[in-house]
Amino acid sequence: MKRIDVITRPEKLVGLKEIFATHNCPGMTALSVMGCGRQHGYLPEMNFMGDDINLLPKILVFAVVEDEEVEGLLADISTAIGTGTNGDGKVFVTDVLDAMRIRTNERGSDAIK
Structure with missing residues (x-):
C-alpha cells in the first residue's frame, strides 16, 4: 500500500476526487x-498592496491506495491538474x-477497501 499526498491549488479538488x-x-x-x-508565494494578481505574499492557499489531499494503482494515478494527476506553470503543486508517495x-x-488492504 502507498500513501499519496497531493498539494495543489484549491480549484483542483474536484478533479482530484474524480x-x-x-x-x-x-x-x-x-x-x-x-x-x-x-x-515563493508570489502571484501578481494577489499583490494588492505592493507587499510580497509568502504563503498561498493550497489543498492537501491524501489517500492510501494499492501499489498497482500508483503509476496510473500519478499519470492521471499530472495530465488532469498540471498546467505547466509554477504553483501546480507536488505529489509525495510513501509506503x-x-x-x-x-x-x-x-x-492491511482490507482496511482501505
Whole structure:
C-alpha cells in the first residue's frame, strides 16, 4: 500500500476526487493549507498592496491506495491538474506498512477497501 499526498491549488479538488475514484480509492482526506514553493508565494494578481505574499492557499489531499494503482494515478494527476506553470503543486508517495479499520479491526488492504 502507498500513501499519496497531493498539494495543489484549491480549484483542483474536484478533479482530484474524480481521479482517485477512477483508481479504486474509496476514501481520501482533504485539508486547506497554506504554502509556497518555487514561486515563493508570489502571484501578481494577489499583490494588492505592493507587499510580497509568502504563503498561498493550497489543498492537501491524501489517500492510501494499492501499489498497482500508483503509476496510473500519478499519470492521471499530472495530465488532469498540471498546467505547466509554477504553483501546480507536488505529489509525495510513501509506503504504508499497515492500516486498520477501527470499526471492524480489518487490517492491511482490507482496511482501505
